[in-house]
Amino acid sequence: MKYAVIATDYDGTLATQGTVDGATLAALKRYRQAGGRLLLVTGRQLDELLQVFPHEHLFEGIVAENGAVFYQPAQDTTRLLAEPLSSILIDTLMAQGVGPISQGQIVVATWEPHGETVERTVQELGLAATVIRNKKAVMVLPQGINKASGLAVALAELGLGPEQAVGVGDAENDRSLLAACGLGVAVANAVPELKTLADRVMAGDRGAGVQELVDWLLTES
CATH class of the missing domain: 3.90.1070.10 (Hypothetical Protein Ta0175; Chain: A, domain 2)
Incomplete structure (x- = not known):
């Protein structure tokens, strides 16, 4: 498989109004069954994410708080990737x-x-x-903390390089994520500046775009 890992944003990419639908979850499972690995890279706070997304074990790592926190569901371990800001x-x-x-x-x-x-x-x-x-x-x-810096920690944990990763997102804070990956992908509802940066723009919005991406990656493999 050319791209060994999908690193995806949550809100506006995987999720619609905070929820991931069944078809999108099924696509993620297909990618895993084919040998692919999954990382979630989100601006959300971790506790908030886990309240709305009960499928965290699909992912080998979750980069939360826009790159500042790294959580590994299988081990239930959390690592802070920076020092908190002054009160x-x-x-x-x-x-x-x-x-x-x-x-x-x-x-x-x-x-x-x-x-x-x-x-x-x-x-x-x-x-x-x-x-x-x-x-x-x-x-x-x-300073220095963003989705790309958090992704680098997650990829190192998996023993993978950035050229093996597909980054997919929809918003301004996903620019560093896409730029840090071997393939940068924007879903159809992405902001214009992200579409300009992306290597590939999907036809589908949000989860439908991720499903389309998975199907394409599995066909290309």
Whole structure:
């Protein structure tokens, strides 16, 4: 098999309104049965993901919080891939009326229209942090942490190289994921800039696009 692993985003890629349908789950199982391996690479916080997705054991690894957390379902082990940001960030944002704010194990997140305020605050505080947009979501992560950095950890754990991976996504925060893989794929509902970056754009939206990708990969094998 030319591509040994699919590294896929969750929301807007595998999932529609937070849920993965049966046909998409069946496609993932077909890929695994053919010898392929699966990684989930998501901006979601891990506990939040596991509440809505009870099929985590289909995946050998889950990169959560946009690259900051690595979870291995089979071993039930979680590894933090960065140090948490200073609590002064949340205190300062709240003082400026930014909300709601959610804090994961590493990521600090809010929503538009607060993106500019968040970027200005990070700069004024002199934090070693990056602001990452994901459609209307605004995430703050330590510098150097993104989906590509988290994917590198997951691939090393599997003993695979990036050239063996297919990255598939739909949003701005998936740019680093696609760029880090041997084949970058956008589903049909992806934002225009991701489609421009992708090596291949599927005809189907969300899960239907992933099903189409699996069928193509198995045919190409």
